[in-house]
Amino acid sequence: MKKVIDDERLMVKICDMYYNQDLNQKAISAQLGLSRPTVSRIISNGKERGIVKIIIDNLEGTDYVDLEREIENLYGLREVIVVKEKKDMDDQKNEIGKAAAQYLERVVKDGNIIGVSMGTTLGYISKYISDSATKNLTFVPLIGGMGHLRMELHSNYLVEDFAKIFGGEFMLMHAPARVSGRQIKEELLKEDGISKIIKMGDQLDVALVGIGVPNSTSAIMATGYYNRVEMDKMRAKKVAGDICMQFYDINGSTTPFKIDNNVVGIEIKKLRRVPHAIGVACGIEKVDAIRGAINGRYINTLVTDVACANALIAAEK
Numbered sequence: 001m002k003k004v005i006d007d008e009r010l011m012v013k014i015c016d017m018y019y020n021q022d023l024n025q026k027a028i029s030a031q032l033g034l035s036r037p038t039v040s041r042i043i044s045n046g047k048e049r050g051i052v053k054i055i056i057d058n059l060e061g062t063d064y065v066d067l068e069r070e071i072e073n074l075y076g077l078r079e080v081i082v083v084k085e086k087k088d089m090d091d092q093k094n095e096i097g098k099a100a101a102q103y104l105e106r107v108v109k110d111g112n113i114i115g116v117s118m119g120t121t122l123g124y125i126s127k128y129i130s131d132s133a134t135k136n137l138t139f140v141p142l143i144g145g146m147g148h149l150r151m152e153l154h155s156n157y158l159v160e161d162f163a164k165i166f167g168g169e170f171m172l173m174h175a176p177a178r179v180s181g182r183q184i185k186e187e188l189l190k191e192d193g194i195s196k197i198i199k200m201g202d203q204l205d206v207a208l209v210g211i212g213v214p215n216s217t218s219a220i221m222a223t224g225y226y227n228r229v230e231m232d233k234m235r236a237k238k239v240a241g242d243i244c245m246q247f248y249d250i251n252g253s254t255t256p257f258k259i260d261n262n263v264v265g266i267e268i269k270k271l272r273r274v275p276h277a278i279g280v281a282c283g284i285e286k287v288d289a290i291r292g293a294i295n296g297r298y299i300n301t302l303v304t305d306v307a308c309a310n311a312l313i314a315a316e317k
């Protein structure tokens with residue numbers, strides 16, 4: 001993994017912000033979560049490498065700066081990272097995972113608390129994280145992490161994986177992601193180990209969440225928490241997507257689905273207060289789910305593919 005100051009994608013983005021958008025270094029550092037000296041050094045490196053000439057050259061893998069900026073402005077997002085489109089979904093998720101890993105390494109600071117949801121795409125991120133010098137990190141699950149199917153998709157598995165790679169600590173939520181009734185949910189939330197993690201949802205510095213859609217390939221069906229009949233019911237209610245197994249419509253409202261929310265985990269409304277709430281999703285079938293997540297202010301950063309990015313722009317025109 002490249003160091004932050006040598007990250008070509010980041011270098012082009014910062015040079016574009018500084019020279020084309022006329023943002024000062026203080027504004028850039030605040031928006032991207034970098035120190036001003038780091039921003040200054042990256043700009044200097046941009047000059048030394050010949051990126052900054054009369055125009056800003058796009059290096060390989062940084063072809064979507066204009067597209068990223070358009071979506072940032074259109075949707076009011078803190079940052080958008082777009083990767084090239086791949087025909088094979090496994091290849092596509094590897095591209096997403098690599099870009100998300102670079103972003104995560106950039107924004108995570110010493111002592112941060114990082115919340116992680118569940119899902120297939122999140123599992124592609126950790127293998128692209130190099131040995132990190134960041135210290136005293138704590139990874140916490142945003143949703144119950146116990147189950148019987150596809151354990152690699154569960155939040156407990158993911159937080160442990162991230163913690164090992166970053167050399168940080170992790171906590172486990174010893175509860176299923178979804179239970180059969182409201183009363184069981186309320187009783188579980190009173191348990192000391194679970195309530196402690198839920199309260200940490202108010203202290204998150206970074207949240208890494210997958211964005212789901214109610215279809216046959218979704219993580220919530222793969223893990224056995226929902227069946228086809230229940231998914232049909234959600235679609236009839238005009239669901240747009242889910243984060244942490246909590247459903248919302250295209251406007252980001254969870255109200256139509258409140259009766260179905262027997263999820264043991266943080267309320268996704270808490271994500272609105274997280275400085276870096278990173279949504280990771282690919283495929284044009286996720287467009288409405290992403291729009292709903294943005295409208296609900298559950299994410300302020302997006303990592304996606306170019307086809308989905310173009311569809312996001314078309315949806316607002």
